[in-house]
Structures are given as structure tokens and as C-alpha cells.
Amino acid sequence: MPSGSVNGGSGKKPGAKSAKAISAAAKKSGGGRGLPKQRQIPWMVIGGVAVVAVLIAVIAVSIVPKYKDQQQLAAWTPSESNQDPSTALEGIVTVDYPAGQHIDSTQRVAYDRTPPFGGPHDAIWATCTGTVYPEAIRTENAVHSLEHGAVWITYNPDLVDAAGIDTLTAKVDGKSYTMMSPYPGQTSPISLQSWGHQLAVDSAGDERIDQFIASLRQNRYVYPEVGASCATIPGSYDPANPPPFDPSDPGANAVAMDGGTLDASEVQTDMQAPAGSGR
Numbered sequence: 001m002p003s004g005s006v007n008g009g010s011g012k013k014p015g016a017k018s019a020k021a022i023s024a025a026a027k028k029s030g031g032g033r034g035l036p037k038q039r040q041i042p043w044m045v046i047g048g049v050a051v052v053a054v055l056i057a058v059i060a061v062s063i064v065p066k067y068k069d070q071q072q073l074a075a076w077t078p079s080e081s082n083q084d085p086s087t088a089l090e091g092i093v094t095v096d097y098p099a100g101q102h103i104d105s106t107q108r109v110a111y112d113r114t115p116p117f118g119g120p121h122d123a124i125w126a127t128c129t130g131t132v133y134p135e136a137i138r139t140e141n142a143v144h145s146l147e148h149g150a151v152w153i154t155y156n157p158d159l160v161d162a163a164g165i166d167t168l169t170a171k172v173d174g175k176s177y178t179m180m181s182p183y184p185g186q187t188s189p190i191s192l193q194s195w196g197h198q199l200a201v202d203s204a205g206d207e208r209i210d211q212f213i214a215s216l217r218q219n220r221y222v223y224p225e226v227g228a229s230c231a232t233i234p235g236s237y238d239p240a241n242p243p244p245f246d247p248s249d250p251g252a253n254a255v256a257m258d259g260g261t262l263d264a265s266e267v268q269t270d271m272q273a274p275a276g277s278g279r
Contacts, residue, residue, distance in 0.1 A: 073210060073211065073214045076210075076211045076214040076215045077214060077215075078215065078219045078220070078221055078222075083219075083221035083222070084215065084216075084219065084221060084222055085211075085214075085215040086194075086197055086199075086211070086212060086215035086216050089199060089208050089211060089212060089215070090208070091199055091200060091201075091208070092197065092198075092199050092212075093113075093197070093198045093199070093200075094196055094197055094198075095113070095117070095118055095196050096196060097117075097118030097119050097195070097196050097257075098258075098259075099147055099195075099224030099225065100147075100224065101119065101120035101121070101255075101259040102120070102121065102122070102123040102144075103120055103121065103122055103123070103140060103255050104122070104123065105122060105123075105124070105243070107140070107253075107254070107255055108140070108246070108250035108251065108253075108254040108255070109121065109139075109140055109143075109250065109254060109255045109257070110250045110254040110255065110256055110257065111139065111143075111250075111257070112257050113198065114183075114185075114186055114187070115139065115142075115152070115154050115183050115186055115191055115193055115198075116139055116142075116143050116193070117143070117146060117152075117193035117194065117195065117196065117197060117198045118143065118146065118147075118195055118196050119143065119257045120140075120143075120255050120256075120257065120259050121140050121141070121142075121143035121144040121147065122138070122140040122141045122143075122144055123144070124141060124144065124233060124236045124237050125141060125144035125145045125147070125148055125230070125233075125237070126138075126141040126142045126144065126145045126179060126237065126239070126242060127145075127179070127230065127231065127232040127237060127239040127242075128145040128148065128150035128152070128176075128177055128178065128179040128230035129176050129177075129179075129230050129231055129232070130172055130173055130174040130175040130176055130177075130178050130179070131172075131178075131179045131180070131239050132169050132172055132173050132179070132180045132181075133179065133180065133181035133182075133239070133242060134181075134182075135181070135182065135242075135244070135245070136181055136182045136183055136184055136244070136245030137181045137242045137243065137244070137245055138242065138243035138244060138245060138246065139245065141237065141242070141243055142179070142181070142193075145179060145230060146193060146194055146195040146223070147195055147223065147224050147225050147228070148177070148223070148225050148228035148229065148230055149177050149194075149195070149217065149218040149219070149220075149223040149225070149226070149228065149230075150177045150178060150179060150194070150217070150230055151177065151178050151179075151192060151193070151194050151212065151213050151216055151217045152178075152179050152180070152181075152192070152193040152194070153168055153171070153172060153178070153179070153180040153181075153190065153191075153192055153193075153209075154180070154181060154182065154183035154186060154190070154191045154192075154193065155168060155180075155182055155183065155186075155189060155190045155191070156182070156183065156184065156185070156186045156187075156188070156189055156190075157182045157184060158184075159188075159189035160189050160190060160204065163204075164189075164190075164203070164204035165204075167204035167205065168180055168190070168204050168209075171209065171210070171213065176230060177217050177218050177230050178213065178217060181245075183245070184245070184247060185247060187200070188200035188201065188202065189201070189202050189203070190202070190203070190204060190206075190209070192209060192212045192213075194212075194216035194217070194219070194222070194223065195222065195223040195224060196222065196223075197212075197216055197222070199212050
């Protein structure tokens with residue numbers, strides 16, 4: 001065999017092809033170190049999914065109870081077939097009062113209920129655009145607001161704590177055709193009034209409060225002056241400085257519930273309808 005001839009004269013050293021194959025295989029397997037390449041965990045994706053799941057849970061916790069409350073209150077929404085849902089409320093008091101009996105700002109009315117919820121009233125209504133009055137207001141102005149379709153929530157400041165007042169405030173503040181004020185001396189801790197309707201409750205958490213409001217706030221079937229405003233009358237009524245509450249006896253010169261002159265024998269003070277009495 002002639003000298004200098006290796007592997008058939010190709011000039012390539014034996015095993016060179018095999019060495020290249022081994023090297024290529026080693027690169028694929030991690031450089032020949034014998035350790036497989038680790039898969040990276042997609043933490044950003046997992047974190048994003050977790051955040052979305054938490055948001056969905058928070059939204060569900062927030063929305064679902066409100067939706068259930070709306071569904072429950074739907075049964076208390078007035079309709080042609082159920083014009084006064086409030087009649088189903090336990091303890092509701094209803095009285096058929098004539099409307100449109102106005103007095104002037106110097107007169108008092110000998111109301112038959114405390115707080116009143118119908119009868120003669122001041123020619124100027126109290127602002128009832130979701131107004132929360134920190135002090136007691138003149139009843140004769142408040143009753144006119146009821147004639148316009150408002151709900152008036154009153155509370156005895158000696159019987160309702162700060163948490164209860166906050167709960168009531170949340171039901172009124174900024175909500176049109178509602179108003180709220182303390183009413184010193186009323187028998188029940190909390191009382192709700194709309195025209196010809198009253199409900200006394202012991203707790204701000206009583207579900208009947210929302211049911212009363214849903215049934216009677218701007219219920220066109222039960223209040224006299226449908227479409228009347230609850231807005232402030234500039235120059236006539238200042239919600240920041242309203243006419244004050246007068247707890248004194250209205251006196252013999254007070255206007256009677258029928259709008260006429262009151263006889264001394266007819267003066268009635270601090271009367272409140274007993275729970276459950278009817279029309």
C-alpha cells in the first residue's frame with residue numbers, strides 16, 4: 001500500500017465524522033454537561049391570571065348583593081296593578097288627607113300625628129333633593145314636601161346612635177325626593193313619612209325602610225301634586241338655614257286639620273299613630 005494514503009486517500013483522519021456528530025449532539029443536550037435545559041415557569045402569566053381572578057371575585061362580591069337587593073325591591077315598585085305596595089308593610093299607617101291647604105309662615109298647624117304626614121302646611125316646601133338636615137326643621141314646611149312626592153325620614157336623636165344616623169344618611173344623601181332630619185321627642189327611634197303614610201321602626205337596619213322608600217318616593221298613585229319640584233326656592237327657603245323646629249304647643253290660634261280655625265278644645269299635641277292602625 002503506498003505510503004501517505006489514509007482512509008482510501010481522502011485525506012481525512014479516521015473518526016472525524018463521528019467526532020462532529022458527537023459534538024453536535026452535545027450542543028443539543030446542553031453543551032455536553034449532562035444537564036437537561038430547565039423549562040422557565042411563566043410567572044408573569046400566572047400572576048396576571050391571579051390578578052384577574054381576584055378582580056372578578058371582588059366585582060362579584062360587590063355587585064351580586066346589590067343585584068339581589070334590586071331584585072327584592074322590585075316587588076315594592078308601584079305599578080298599575082299594584083299602585084301602593086306599602087300597604088303590605090307591617091306597621092304601616094295610612095290616612096286620607098285633603099291636599100292644597102296652605103298657611104303662611106307665621107301660622108302653626110295642630111297636627112294630629114307626630115311627626116305629621118299630611119294636612120295643612122306652609123305654602124313653601126322644604127328642600128327635598130336628597131337633603132340631610134343636621135337640625136330639626138319646621139314641620140309645616142316639611143309636610144308640603146310630602147305633598148310633592150318626597151319621603152321624609154325623621155329620628156329621635158336621643159334614641160339613634162351615630163352609626164344609625166350614618167346608615168340613614170346613606171339612604172337619603174343626594175337622592176332626589178328624599179330628606180332627613182332629627183325630630184326631638186318622637187316616640188319611635190325612626191319614623192318614615194310620605195303623603196298619607198307613616199312607618200315607625202326601631203333600627204336603621206330594618207329592611208322596611210328601603211321598602212317604604214321604594215314604594216312611596218314619587219309614587220304618582222298616592223301623592224297629590226304629581227310632577228311638583230323638590231328643589232330649593234331661592235329667596236324663600238334656605239336649606240342651609242331652614243326655619244327651625246318649634247316643639248311648643250301650637251296654641252289655640254293654630255290651624256285645624258281641616259284647614260279651619262281651631263277651637264281650644266281641639267288642640268292636640270304630641271300624638272303619634274299607634275303601630276298597625278289603618279285608614
